[in-house]
Amino acid sequence: MAVASDRVTATAIEATEFPDLSRAYRVMAVPKIVINDRVEFEGALPEAQFLDAVLRAVLPAAS
Amino acid sequence: MAILNARDQDAVRREFERLQGPVKLVVFSQELVAGDLCRQNEQLAREVAALDERISVEVLNPAIERERAEAYGVDQVPAIVVEGARDYGIRFLGIPSGYEFSNLIDSIIVASSGEPALTDATRESMATLAGDVHIKVFSTPT
Numbered sequence: 001m002a003v004a005s006d007r008v009t010a011t012a013i014e015a016t017e018f019p020d021l022s023r024a025y026r027v028m029a030v031p032k033i034v035i036n037d038r039v040e041f042e043g044a045l046p047e048a049q050f051l052d053a054v055l056r057a058v059l060p061a062a063s
Numbered sequence: 064m065a066i067l068n069a070r071d072q073d074a075v076r077r078e079f080e081r082l083q084g085p086v087k088l089v090v091f092s093q094e095l096v097a098g099d100l101c102r103q104n105e106q107l108a109r110e111v112a113a114l115d116e117r118i119s120v121e122v123l124n125p126a127i128e129r130e131r132a133e134a135y136g137v138d139q140v141p142a143i144v145v146e147g148a149r150d151y152g153i154r155f156l157g158i159p160s161g162y163e164f165s166n167l168i169d170s171i172i173v174a175s176s177g178e179p180a181l182t183d184a185t186r187e188s189m190a191t192l193a194g195d196v197h198i199k200v201f202s203t204p205t
Contacts, residue, residue, distance in 0.1 A: 001198065002152040004179040004189040008196040009136065012166055014157025015201045017100060018139065021156075022201060032201040036194075051185050058194040 001054065008054075066103070066160070067110045078168050079115040083176035088112060089144040090122045091137050104141035104158045111167070118171065143167070147174030161204030 002010040015022040015030055025034050033050075034040045035057035045053065067075070088108045092101035105122055112118040125132035125140065135144050137154065145153040145167070151174055159167040173180060181189070 001179065001181065001185075001189060001196075003147075003173050003177060004181055004186050005192055005196070006152075007192045007194065008189070008198065009152030009154065010198040010200065011154040011156055012159065012163055012200045012202065014155075014159070014163065015203050017097075017141075017157035021139075025199070025201065027201045030202045034199040034201070036197055047182060047185055051188055054192075054196055054198070055188065058192055058196060060193075 001050075065110060066107050072110075072114060075111065075168055076114050078172065079118075081172050081175075082115060082117050083172075083178075084148060085117045085119065086171050086175045087119045087121060087146045088171075089135065089146055090120060091125050091132065091135075091140045091142040091144075092122055093124055093126055093140045095126075096140055100158060101141045104143065107158060107160065108143055111171070117175065145170045145174045147177055149177075151177070158204075163202055163204065 002008045013021060015027050025032070025040070029042045031044065032040065032042045033053070035053055039053045039057040041053060088111070090105050090108045092105050094101060108120050112120045123131055125137060132138065135150070137144065139156055141156075141158060143155040143159065144150065145155070153170050153174060155163065155167060179186065
């Protein structure tokens with residue numbers, strides 16, 4: 001997805017080497033995916049559902 | 064001692080037959096912060112790069128080369144940016160070993176062509192994103 005859009009960056013984080021980050025994002029199981037610090041899920045998702053999560057992460061915040 | 068054994072090397076070489084162009088692994092190391100991990104990360108990047116001449120390695124110390132580290136958005140070590148014809152935004156924080164190693168190799172192949180392995184429908188949606196997207200994927204080596 002990072003290759004598909006200039007607006008996307010993707011960072012793979014080795015959870016055990018970065019315990020502070022893992023704690024901050026409450027990583028209890030891996031893989032855990034966090035998008036824009038807004039949408040998160042555990043486990044691999046099919047592409048369409050992953051895309052849906054990305055699109056939800058860029059929705060304007062509800063007022 | 065080598066991190067990749069002969070069998071790993073053969074498997075990666077076969078994967079690299081799919082490379083479409085040059086890829087640079089920009090490795091961020093800082094001895095004083097995480098010496099052992101940074102050295103291992105650097106060694107892994109060099110061993111991978113040694114398997115195909117289209118892959119190169121550049122090592123940066125974010126404490127010294129602050130502007131470049133900032134431009135890459137990297138503020139922690141060890142880290143690797145996988146850069147193809149341009150920086151697509153692919154980063155690895157921590158040593159990409161175990162399960163993450165295959166993701167590193169896949170990232171290198173995708174970055175070499177700039178062609179995402181996504182369906183047309185996903186690509187269309189990605190082309191019209193309403194904002195910036197930062198995806199973090201937490202994993203462990205096993």
